[in-house]
Amino acid sequence: MTGRPEVLFPLFGTLTALDGVGPKTAQTLANIGVEKPRDMLMTLPQSGVDRARRASVREVNAPAVVTVAVTIGAHYPPKTRGRPYRVHVTDAETTFQLVFFHARGDYLQKLLPTGQERLVSGKVEIFDGIAQIVHPDHVVPLDASDDIPAFEPVYPLTAGVTQKLMWRASRSALAMMPELAEWIDAPLMAREGWPDWDDALEQAHNPKKMQDLSSDHPARRRLAYDELLAHQITLALARAASRRAKGRVSEATGVLQDKVLQSLPYRPTAAQTRAVAEIAADLAAPHRMNRLLQGDVGSGKTLVALMALLCAVEAGGQGVMMAPTEILARQHLEGLRPLAESAGVVLEILTGRDKGNERAAKLAALAAGEIQILVGTHAVFQKDVVFHDLRLAVIDEQHRFGVAQRMELGAKGAATDVLVMTATPIPRSLALAQYGDMDVSVLDEKPPGRTPVQTALISTARMDDIVERLRKAVVEGRQAYWVCPLVEESEVVDMTAAEERFKRLRAALGEGVVGLVHGQMPPAEKDAAMARFVAGETKVLVATTVIEVGVNVPNASIMMIERAESFGLAQLHQLRGRVGRGAAASTCLLIYQPPLSESGKRRLEILRETEDGFRISEEDLAMRGAGDVIGTAQSGIPRFRIADLERQAGLMALAQTDARKLLQDDPQLDSPRGQAARKLLWLMEQDKAIRLISVG
Structure with a gap:
């Protein structure tokens, strides 16, 4: 498979080819990941403004955006520096003011000539009983009313780029769209009621009402599916390549x-x-x-x-x-x-x-x-x-x-x-x-012999009670973990917090009862402290999150998590899983610092309600977003521009089945649909996949 198909060249050209984008703006747009016309197409509006024509500003409840035709009256330049410049205008029913700060009078005389009519659009507010629009978004002659869309899309922005510029640039990117053959399975398109690729982009960039911005709108679902399909074709190609790699036949005898x-x-x-x-x-x-x-x-x-x-x-x-x-x-x-x-x-x-x-x-x-x-x-x-x-x-x-x-x-x-x-x-x-x-x-099943863990929430204000309960449990011969809070990202600060807690618990519970492990210790010391806890010599192990993964001490039946609200759901679930491994009834105390935020409270309550890790992970995803659940830096999760993994999980599963079937029927992507899918891979910058086909 040779280089990028020629039909896609314009979309991968320079950004300055777009209307209104000069070298400086191109630099600025690169900050939000828009480096070529294709990226502009994939940057969809995130909200919209109703700019439908009204007869008068009286038709809306201020503060609100309004678009009206006005006759321009007198100009009132400021008497002293720093005061606003005011222009009186009249619509079909009332007179109001346009207000400008730091504006040049000669510019405003040209923009708003007294006695003439103009279409203005902006946010109307009531100030001292008078309606006014400060810095209107649009001022155009009546015959240019098409320049103000009835519903104006609002794009994600970076400093130095205006909505007007995004509007112009996105229109000119839409004009560059080539005609491409369809890569989505025809029956699937029909079943889902999806538009063609170019129609979908046209619709997504030209919403007519708020509902058109929803991720469930057919145009947006289709574009999300294109991204997910390209990603899954890449994974399916990788899977096919690894399956082609000769393996050894290892027959088990049992x-x-x-x-x-x-x-x-x-x-x-x-x-x-x-x-x-x-x-x-x-x-x-x-x-x-x-x-x-x-x-x-x-x-x-x-x-x-x-x-x-x-x-x-x-x-x-x-x-x-x-x-x-x-x-x-x-x-x-x-x-x-x-x-x-x-x-x-x-x-x-x-x-x-x-x-x-x-x-x-x-x-x-x-x-x-x-x-x-x-x-x-x-x-x-x-x-x-x-x-x-x-x-x-x-x-x-x-x-x-x-x-x-x-x-x-x-x-x-x-x-x-x-x-x-x-x-x-x-x-x-x-x-x-x-x-x-x-x-x-x-x-997805628990082996017999594991006891459910009782989970309780308790405020840091009751720290003395907590330590007293721990002292009693130790006297009864039980063992406990005490996990210290995660402070920022600094292991040194974590270490200090852990050492402080260790000293206090040692003072309360006695010498030799409490052990300590944290990330800054030499491995041999860490192992020795763990070994003493495993052997039951120490009864309480104070730790930073080093114990999160896999430590197995069946006798440990209490898990204390200090400042639990600073941990992610999945992490809290992992920590709790360290207890409940033996026959003893186990408890997990989530110690939080009030006041809890709404989401902090929700997280701790989910843990109290369920021990099902899959349910917890779904909740975690809904609350935090895909990047955070696994920690984006090392997650290998692709960044999608349109697809939303939290809300469109079903589409991802569909894309996987579809991609695997496509490659099963057409491993080299030679059929008409396969050829179209190759263009999709180029379009979605899945160069890795393209190399896999050419090797294959």
Whole structure:
């Protein structure tokens, strides 16, 4: 596929080709991401102003925008500096004033010649009992009334760019639109009642009433769908390319898995069994697996991961499980080793701490195939780590792990299958946007034996009561986490807050009862503090959010979250998931600082109402927007100009099905619809996808 189609050249030319845009304005527009005519087309009005003609300013209730024909009367220039310049005008029913500040008299004489008629439009206000329009938005001769649209679109602005300029520039961008063949499936267009691409843009830029600005308007839905479809075609192409990449066939026998299942005191949930079956089928297929295992806090992902790794071992290969931190790697080791031993499988750990002879011995055993499953941190990426026959890599907590690392890991084994695990329930629309190239398995049931967590809200004003309750619980032999607030983004300030709280609790509860972990500690100290808590030597662990991911202390049954209102919903849900892992009834106290904002209150109430991570994530998305839920910087979520992931989740799912079907029927995009879809990819700047087709 050669370069950009010629028919699209004008839309990708310079912005100065647009009416009214000079080099300086072009610079300014670049600040809001408008760099070429195509961006101007994709920048839709965000609201509108009713400028329908009225006979008199009396027809509206001030303050309001009004458009009326007037006869111009006397001019009253200011007597002293800094006073306004006033012009009296008369409409069909009444006289009122046009008011200007810092205006030149000669300019106003030209604009508003006494005795003549003009059409004026602006916001009318009552001041000292007199109606006036300060700085009218429009003043035009009556025969030029078409210059004032009856409903004027209002564009998102940046300093130095006026609505008038946006109006002119968007009109001239609309005039550049080429005729393009339709890339949306015809039956879908008919079912949804969507207009053609060019009609949709015309309608979106020329709203006739407020309702036309809604994201549910057919023109806007269609344009949102174009963006989502281009994005999903890109992901579907990536998925097709990775499926074409030759994989290894790893046929599980089930022998080792059965041994583990027999040693378990409970039966796996139906969701776990289903996920293991999906993974085993992928491993046995000739293409590379690229699957996401999504499960809420405590849904039993670890067991599924072990079963997957055992499939690789049963097929005669090795597996690796990667964790983002050393603490988590050690936890996986503790959780998995007894189970692996029950099946007679050799499981070892490799982290940055392994040095010298010990490290050399592990590497030799790995290369010889004596270690069947390796658990580790990113230390397993180092050049000297060589596997005998790596079949499967399980990656825990994707966000700390970009696509680049997925590829690096893939390079370690001839054709390693990849399973990514995430404990963050991501709303469906975001999961599709971020992991659309992967197949997804969801664990949506809780294994037996987990107790529900009682969640309560309590104000910081009652801190003494809270500490007293904690003292009693400790005397009864219970263990608790105390999570300190997130202060701005500074780990140093977080550390100070944590140290302060640690000192106060130590004074209240006694020496040796309270431990402390925060992000600024050396890893060895952090691990030692965790180990003391895991062993039950310390009863209360004061921590910054380092404990959010994966720490497992079944005896800990109390979670205190200080200044809970400063955390996001998903994060609070993750923290709460650290308790309720044992048989003891567990509580989570959300300690907040009054007064709570509306949204802060709503967030804490949702947590009190439900423990369902998926419901919580949907609420989180609705309240915060897509970028924040995952943290945009590392989320890999594309920025859409028109599509709204919160409100148009259904469109994203539709786009995914449509894109996958299109490529199934036409892998090279050669059909007429495929050719049209290629133009869509260029139009939506999905150059990555275009490269994938040309390679394919």
